[in-house]
Amino acid sequence: MGGPRLDRLRDNERAQAFLTGAGAAAIGAIAGSAVPLGLALAHRWQLGVLVAAVLWLLVFRRGVVAALLGAGVFGALLAIV
Incomplete structure (x- = not known):
């Protein structure tokens, strides 16, 4: 059902820019929280x-x-x- 909408998102440059930045932010948040949590063992x-x-x-x-x-x-x- 959502296939056509997903295809439009894949072609949208603004959506791609957002997703690229969101992916990097998620990786940074995970890495940033992993160090203090690891030190709290x-x-x-x-x-x-x-x-x-x-x-x-x-x-x-x-x-x-x-x-x-x-x-x-x-x-x-x-x-x-």
């Missing part, structure tokens, strides 16, 4: 969960949702122990 096991999630995403090229769910479950189990 309070327990050694949290670093292991973080490393596993990074490997899952960047090395194995798996999905973000699975990484978040897996890290959440794994972290919750480790926090209990």
Whole structure:
């Protein structure tokens, strides 16, 4: 249903300029928040969960949702122990 509208957006230079800037802003926001969050790790096991999630995403090229769910479950189990 939205195909024709999407085609018009692809051809629109102003929309392309906005999306290019929005993508760069999103990457900057993620990188800017990742450093303080990484420095706020309070327990050694949290670093292991973080490393596993990074490997899952960047090395194995798996999905973000699975990484978040897996890290959440794994972290919750480790926090209990």
